[in-house]
Amino acid sequence: MTAETNKDEMVVCPSCGSDACYKNEMTKDINSYTCFGCGFLTNDAMKEGFNFDEYETNMPQLYVDLKKIDSEDRIWYPMTINVKEKGVVFAYGTSKDNWQWTGIKNRELTEEEQKELVNKGITYKSDASTMKHFGNDFIEALDYINYFN
Numbered sequence: 001m002t003a004e005t006n007k008d009e010m011v012v013c014p015s016c017g018s019d020a021c022y023k024n025e026m027t028k029d030i031n032s033y034t035c036f037g038c039g040f041l042t043n044d045a046m047k048e049g050f051n052f053d054e055y056e057t058n059m060p061q062l063y064v065d066l067k068k069i070d071s072e073d074r075i076w077y078p079m080t081i082n083v084k085e086k087g088v089v090f091a092y093g094t095s096k097d098n099w100q101w102t103g104i105k106n107r108e109l110t111e112e113e114q115k116e117l118v119n120k121g122i123t124y125k126s127d128a129s130t131m132k133h134f135g136n137d138f139i140e141a142l143d144y145i146n147y148f149n
Helices: 061-066 111-116 138-144
Strands: 008-011 021-025 031-035 040-043 075-078 081-083 087-095 098-108 124-126
Touching (some): 061 075, 061 087, 087 138, 098 138
Antiparallel strands (some): 031 040, 040 075, 087 098, 098 124
């Protein structure tokens, strides 16, 4: 996109009311919304008529169960944030009534691990011993993996 067509701004989240929602113009008629307040995302095309069956095919069932609708009939899904050098933040739980934001830090591979994975281009991996839960506080989970640094 050129600078003339790409309009990015922070807006009040249409789903949760947070002031930490990033709105990005994808096309003239479609904006995407990524909310760091609630941890959910959508775009203007994700309304009735969108192929949700195909979109949800590879999605964890929890994410499908957690989807929500805003006043403009857009469907919102939880995000997964994965930063190679830092870690991953994701929705974790057994149901839409029993879940929370979770962070796991990544670590560099040991020399031995690097030898095993040399042809795969992998240099970091999740360290399950660092898993920590944050309730509904998406920002705290991001902070835990040093997302903002």
